[in-house]
Amino acid sequence: MNWDKPQIINLPKINDPRGNLTFIEEGSHIPFDIKRVYWIYDVPGGQIRGGHAFKDQKEIIVALSGSLDVTINTGNTKINFSLNRSYFGLYIPNGLWRHMENFSTNSVVLVISSTLYTEDDYIYSFRDFINWQKLI
Ligand code: TYD
Numbered sequence: 001m002n003w004d005k006p007q008i009i010n011l012p013k014i015n016d017p018r019g020n021l022t023f024i025e026e027g028s029h030i031p032f033d034i035k036r037v038y039w040i041y042d043v044p045g046g047q048i049r050g051g052h053a054f055k056d057q058k059e060i061i062v063a064l065s066g067s068l069d070v071t072i073n074t075g076n077t078k079i080n081f082s083l084n085r086s087y088f089g090l091y092i093p094n095g096l097w098r099h100m101e102n103f104s105t106n107s108v109v110l111v112i113s114s115t116l117y118t119e120d121d122y123i124y125s126f127r128d129f130i131n132w133q134k135l136i
Pocket of ligand 1: 048051
């Protein structure tokens with residue numbers, strides 16, 4: 001795996017007539033120690049979330065239920081990912097601009113993060129993001 005790039009990870013899926021099961025283990029499926037888990041839900045139709053970059057946070061995004069689209073902007077290229085399976089994990093390295101949209105009704109989106117929450121890690125303006133990239 002090249003962990004420098006955003007990518008979909010096919011997580012393990014235990015098929016079972018009683019209901020399927022998927023899991024993520026630190027050290028085997030993801031390239032960071034898990035510091036925080038949060039989830040996004042009750043998203044009204046048409047809303048866009050996450051228009052920002054993280055300087056340090058690496059993350060895995062999983063549509064536990066429903067679906068959404070994630071657009072990643074590297075500064076000069078946009079990459080789109082559709083998350084529509086509970087066993088897809090989207091890995092996003094730090095230092096990329098990203099937003100989430102097209103949340104389906106009742107979607108539940110899990111984010112597994114490499115960092116604790118700190119406001120200082122956020123870059124909220126795209127112009128600041130481009131300037132920050134030039135400095136690193
Ligand atoms: P934010 O990360 O901006 O949400 P999104 O990227 O989905 O648009 O977070 C929204 C608000 O929640 C913001 O005020 C910070 C707060 N927050 C925490 O307090 N702790 C957390 O772990 C997260 C992710 C957000």
